[in-house]
Amino acid sequence: MRNIIESVVCAEYKITKEDLQLKTREETIREARQVCMYYLKIHTKASLQRIGLYYKKDHATVLHSVNTVKNQMDTNKYFNQKIEMMEESILKNKLAISDKMYIIESILTPLADKIKELTRQLESIKDDLNRTADLYKEIVINTKAINK
DSSP: OHHHHHHHHHHHHTOOHHHHTSOOOOHHHHHHHHHHHHHHHHHSOOOHHHHHHHHTOOHHHHHHHHHHHHHHHHHOHHHHHHHHHHHHHHHHHHHHHHHHHHHHHHHHHHHHHHHHHHHHHHHHHHHHHHHHHHHHHHHHHHHHHHHO
16 A cells, blocks of 8 residues: 555655655655655554654654644645545555456465365375385285295
8 A cells, every 4th residue: 555655646746756765854755755644544554653664754753744734634725635636546546456456366266276176186196105105015025025
């Protein structure tokens, strides 16, 4: 989810993901980083501390960023529209990934089941081979005993 959020926000602010990691307080980068923190807080189960680690910030800075974005949304109509537009894009990307994951899962689940079945068959063959080897050893021992 972090990748989706950062991709959408960076595209909107015309910056790179690497820019989000910079220590700069340049307005565009700072605002983009705050918006990423806001989205990570509402779209993931990541703690404030975990989100802070992504951007080399402490949990208090993340909380301040989330509140700053919320306040801006309440007071700045243009900013609110921008946030809503990015939200829509994030959700579309999330849905597209969910669809792809469903397709992958629908392919992999039968394959995993087949692998389990083949593994069981191989174990059975292995057991048969071990029994055959034991019988062969017995035959060899008995043959030697008879030939003496």
